Amino acid sequence: MPSKTTAFLFDLNGTIIDDMAFHAKAWYHILAEDLGADLTFEEVKQEMYGKNAEVLVRIFGEDHFEKNEIEELSSKKENYYQTAYKPHLELINGLQDFLAQAAAANVKMAIASAAITDNIGFVIDNLNIRQYFDALVSADDVSTSKPDPETFLKAAEKLNTAPAACIVFEDAPKGVEAARNAGMRCVVITTAHPKEDFAQYDNVIGYIADYTDPYIKNFFQQP
Numbered sequence: 001m002p003s004k005t006t007a008f009l010f011d012l013n014g015t016i017i018d019d020m021a022f023h024a025k026a027w028y029h030i031l032a033e034d035l036g037a038d039l040t041f042e043e044v045k046q047e048m049y050g051k052n053a054e055v056l057v058r059i060f061g062e063d064h065f066e067k068n069e070i071e072e073l074s075s076k077k078e079n080y081y082q083t084a085y086k087p088h089l090e091l092i093n094g095l096q097d098f099l100a101q102a103a104a105a106n107v108k109m110a111i112a113s114a115a116i117t118d119n120i121g122f123v124i125d126n127l128n129i130r131q132y133f134d135a136l137v138s139a140d141d142v143s144t145s146k147p148d149p150e151t152f153l154k155a156a157e158k159l160n161t162a163p164a165a166c167i168v169f170e171d172a173p174k175g176v177e178a179a180r181n182a183g184m185r186c187v188v189i190t191t192a193h194p195k196e197d198f199a200q201y202d203n204v205i206g207y208i209a210d211y212t213d214p215y216i217k218n219f220f221q222q223p
C-alpha cells in the first residue's frame with residue numbers, strides 16, 4: 001500500500017462502472033438535440049464534468065434557465081441515462097474483490113462523485129456494494145463540484161481522515177485535478193481517457209485498466 005494510506009475515495013462514473021459513454025449520449029440528447037446547442041458529440045464529452053447545473057450554466061450562461069428548469073433538465077438527463085444504461089449495469093472488472101480486500105485490510109472507503117444522490121443509489125444498490133462505503137458525497141452535498149476540491153475534502157472529513165492519507169480513484173482529468181486541489185494522490189483508471197490526458201497532473205501515482213491490475217493488487221501484499 002502506498003505509504004500512510006488509510007482511506008480510498010472512489011469517483012463513481014467511469015471508476016466504479018464503465019458508463020461515461022452513456023452520460024455522453026444522454027447529455028448530447030439534452031444539449032444538442034432537445035435544446036439546440038451548437039455542440040458536436042466530442043465537445044459535449046469535454047464539457048460534461050461537475051454537477052448537472054454547472055454543465056448547463058457553462059454552456060448556456062448564468063441567467064439562461066430558472067432553477068426549476070435546471071432541475072427538470074437534470075432529471076430528464078438522468079432518466080435518459082438510467083434507462084439506457086440499466087441493462088449494462090456491472091462493476092468494473094476486479095472491483096468486487098478489490099473492495100473486499102480493502103475492507104478486510106480496514107481501509108475506510110467513500111464514494112465522492114459529481115453525480116446526484118439518486119444515481120449513486122442506482123449504482124450501489126443495484127450492484128449490492130453499499131455496505132463497503134462509510135461515506136457518500138454527491139452533487140447534492142457540495143456547493144461546487146470537481147475540479148473544485150470540495151467533494152473530496154468532504155469525503156475525507158466524513159471518514160475522519162487527512163487528505164494526505166487518502167488515495168482517490170478517478171477516470172476523468174477534472175476529477176484528478178480536484179484530487180490535486182484537495183492535496184490527494186490519485187490512481188487513474190483509463191476507462192474513458194488515455195494516459196496522455198493526465199500528463200499535466202503530478203498527483204497521479206499509477207494507471208490501471210481495471211481492478212485486476214497488478215499495481216493495485218500489490219497494495220495488499222505484506223512487505
Ligand SMILES: O=P(O)(O)OC[C@H]1O[C@@H](O)[C@H](O)[C@@H](O)[C@@H]1O
Binds near residue numbers: 052116119146172
Ligand atoms: O464524478 P463522477 O462520478 O465521475 O460523475 C461525473 C458525471 O456525473 C454525471 O451525473 C453528470 O451528469 C456528468 O456530467 C458527470 O460527468
